[in-house]
Amino acid sequence: MALLIKTENLWKTYDMGEAVAVQALRGVNLEIPRNEYAAIMGPSGSGKSTLMNLIGCLDTPTDGRYWLNEQLVSEMDDDQLAFIRNKEIGFVFQTFNLLPRATALHNVELPLIYNGTPAAERRERAAEALAAVDMADRVNHRPNELSGGERQRVAIARALVNRPSLLLADEPTGNLDSQTSAEIMNFLERLHNQGNTILLVTHEHDIAAHAHRIIKIRDGQIESDERTR
Amino acid sequence: MWREPVTIALAALRSHKLRSFLTLFGIIISVFTLIGVMSIIEGLNAYIAEKVANFGTNVFYVTRYPIITNAKDWLEAQRRNPKMTVEDMEYLQERMTLAEYVGAQDWREKDVRAGKESIDDVGIRGTTPTMVHISTEKVAAGRYIAESDYERRAMVAFVGTEVTERLFPTVDPLGKTIYIDGLPFEIVGVAERVGSVLGQTQDNFVFIPLTTLNKIWGEGPAFDTGPWIGIKCSSPDVMAQAMDEARTLMRARRRQKYDDKDAFGLIASESLTNLWDQIFGGIAAVAVGVVSVFLVVGGIVIMNIMLASVTERTREIGIRKSLGARRRDILLQFLVEASVLSTVGGLVGVLAALGATALVVATTPVPMRTPLGAVILSLAVSTAVGLFFGIYPAQKAARLDPVIALRAE
Numbered sequence: 001m002a003l004l005i006k007t008e009n010l011w012k013t014y015d016m017g018e019a020v021a022v023q024a025l026r027g028v029n030l031e032i033p034r035n036e037y038a039a040i041m042g043p044s045g046s047g048k049s050t051l052m053n054l055i056g057c058l059d060t061p062t063d064g065r066y067w068l069n070e071q072l073v074s075e076m077d078d079d080q081l082a083f084i085r086n087k088e089i090g091f092v093f094q095t096f097n098l099l100p101r102a103t104a105l106h107n108v109e110l111p112l113i114y115n116g117t118p119a120a121e122r123r124e125r126a127a128e129a130l131a132a133v134d135m136a137d138r139v140n141h142r143p144n145e146l147s148g149g150e151r152q153r154v155a156i157a158r159a160l161v162n163r164p165s166l167l168l169a170d171e172p173t174g175n176l177d178s179q180t181s182a183e184i185m186n187f188l189e190r191l192h193n194q195g196n197t198i199l200l201v202t203h204e205h206d207i208a209a210h211a212h213r214i215i216k217i218r219d220g221q222i223e224s225d226e227r228t229r
Numbered sequence: 230m231w232r233e234p235v236t237i238a239l240a241a242l243r244s245h246k247l248r249s250f251l252t253l254f255g256i257i258i259s260v261f262t263l264i265g266v267m268s269i270i271e272g273l274n275a276y277i278a279e280k281v282a283n284f285g286t287n288v289f290y291v292t293r294y295p296i297i298t299n300a301k302d303w304l305e306a307q308r309r310n311p312k313m314t315v316e317d318m319e320y321l322q323e324r325m326t327l328a329e330y331v332g333a334q335d336w337r338e339k340d341v342r343a344g345k346e347s348i349d350d351v352g353i354r355g356t357t358p359t360m361v362h363i364s365t366e367k368v369a370a371g372r373y374i375a376e377s378d379y380e381r382r383a384m385v386a387f388v389g390t391e392v393t394e395r396l397f398p399t400v401d402p403l404g405k406t407i408y409i410d411g412l413p414f415e416i417v418g419v420a421e422r423v424g425s426v427l428g429q430t431q432d433n434f435v436f437i438p439l440t441t442l443n444k445i446w447g448e449g450p451a452f453d454t455g456p457w458i459g460i461k462c463s464s465p466d467v468m469a470q471a472m473d474e475a476r477t478l479m480r481a482r483r484r485q486k487y488d489d490k491d492a493f494g495l496i497a498s499e500s501l502t503n504l505w506d507q508i509f510g511g512i513a514a515v516a517v518g519v520v521s522v523f524l525v526v527g528g529i530v531i532m533n534i535m536l537a538s539v540t541e542r543t544r545e546i547g548i549r550k551s552l553g554a555r556r557r558d559i560l561l562q563f564l565v566e567a568s569v570l571s572t573v574g575g576l577v578g579v580l581a582a583l584g585a586t587a588l589v590v591a592t593t594p595v596p597m598r599t600p601l602g603a604v605i606l607s608l609a610v611s612t613a614v615g616l617f618f619g620i621y622p623a624q625k626a627a628r629l630d631p632v633i634a635l636r637a638e
């Protein structure tokens with residue numbers, strides 16, 4: 001099976017000026033094939049988000065190499081990374097990160113705006129993506145008119161609207177109650193069954209239990225990596 | 230790509246009306262000033278053109294003072310230049326070879342009465358008969374002041390339509406008597422209507438023989454200018470030569486040395502135009518200064534607001550970047566927003582200026598005309614200011630690190 005993600009000795013060091021530099025990642029080697037559903041676990045401050053940001057092309061490593069879809073993204077410049085984020089990656093954040101003044105529909109349209117999709121097609125595809133997360137009747141609502149679970153579903157619709165290769169979810173249920181969390185996890189399950197590759201960051205064992213592979217990291221290094229299903 | 234930032238900017242304007250007004254105040258004032266000044270200049274241009282046309286063709290005047298624009302020259306000229314006299318006029322009339330007509334006119338302001346009606350402060354102009362060829366007032370009925378009137382110091386008057394309409398609204402004024410300062414004058418002629426300039430009627434005058442004026446009211450106080458001597462040439466080609474001739478003759482008469490300044494003034498319609506150009510230059514320079522200062526202030530305020538907006542919306546920028554917005558997408562968004570802001574300011578300024586101009590034109594005699602070019606220029610300038618002062622905040626937004634931006638708040 002072709003690898004979707006391959007990292008080679010990834011380092012991320014935060015230069016703190018006078019103080020000692022923070023080594024958030026210390027040589028991470030990771031291989032994730034297509035249609036994987038993996039969870040990254042670890043205590044707070046262990047480097048989970050840092051790793052997610054690198055994998056999501058929001059940040060570049062201090063050292064090491066990273067291939068996404070066989071492209072060496074660790075060598076890319078800002079605009080190329082923006083292009084990769086737009087085309088290959090869908091983010092789901094703990095805090096939803098929707099634009100507060102925009103409607104659900106407009107929020108979902110955003111990735112399409114940045115790849116130049118014509119307005120009519122944009123609207124149609126955004127509406128479809130919202131329908132896929134059972135939000136067809138909420139397209140014109142703004143985030144503050146939606147519940148937490150609904151907001152996260154809008155975020156999932158937005159993450160998927162461009163049909164990315166990889167769905168990155170950083171603590172997607174961190175701000176939700178357990179019932180809504182279960183609902184969101186069901187969506188992720190369904191998306192995985194439809195063939196999506198999902199990388200999930202969490203520190204909760206029952207959330208991680210939905211994944212098929214659990215990668216534990218500690219102090220910026222992979223501590224264990226095991227298949228659970 | 231365009232619509233979104235435009236909508237965001239307009240929505241922001243709508244939701245904070247007062248703040249927006251204050252933000253855009255600098256731009257509004259600049260555009261207001263720019264259009265106001267350009268309207269005044271345009272209006273005055275038209276006024277001056279009309280004045281110059283009224284000056285008479287191929288005519289210049291010899292006067293006590295040249296056109297003076299500062300106090301020092303004024304004091305000097307007052308000491309150096311003697312008051313003009315009828316003898317000066319006769320002197321030029323005898324000796325000038327390039328003049329077709331030489332005349333003179335002096336004036337007083339007196340009350341004019343007929344029956345129970347009276348008009349205060351009418352311009353009483355003592356004139357030579359030749360002035361009919363030199364100044365622009367034309368005879369509509371009867372006749373002008375004649376040679377014999379001048380010699381006899383006759384009590385006759387050639388009057389403007391304002392005088393006849395107010396004193397003799399229903400009857401033919403020819404042959405009627407008017408009382409100037411209580412003294413009776415017979416109306417021998419009525420002038421064609423001149424119209425009004427700057428809301429002031431130009432037809433409120435009474436011409437009488439200059440000799441009569443001097444006989445009755447004397448030559449006036451020492452600080453008076455004395456009569457204006459009008460000289461008409463046969464063609465524009467000899468104007469310059471004729472003015473030189475008049476200057477040489479007057480300098481000889483005043484016994485002036487080679488390097489003395491002229492002890493008299495020579496005024497042609499050109500000098501009016503030159504004076505206007507000077508004033509115009511002054512107004513334009515001040516206006517450009519004021520407008521530039523306001524524009525810079527307005528631009529800096531917009532820059533500040535945009536910087537605040539970038540800070541306030543750091544997370545939004547992070548979100549957009551995470552979804553694939555490139556630097557130039559963010560840059561464009563904030564540039565468009567800044568220029569929409571400033572263009573709206575420009576529009577408000579234009580509307581305010583058009584309103585003010587209409588009000589001024591309706592309520593005062595100040596001539597104002599708003600040229601379309603001024604409106605276009607103002608809008609272009611205000612958009613440019615937004616673009617220029619938006620660059621720094623927009624670059625700041627575009628350069629934000631997506632990870633840091635996402636963590637904001």
Ligand SMILES: Nc1ncnc2c1ncn2[C@@H]1O[C@H](COP(=O)(O)OP(=O)(O)O)[C@@H](O)[C@H]1O
Binds near residue numbers: 022023042045049
């Ligand atoms: N921008 C940054 N500057 C400095 N240190 C950072 C920065 N981001 C993360 N860190 C540090 O790197 C380490 C890993 O952080 P993070 O990846 O956010 O951990 P986790 O998501 O697992 O809680 C922590 O010690 C954190 O303080």
Ligand SMILES: [Mg+2]
Binds near residue numbers: 048
């Ligand atoms: Mg984290």
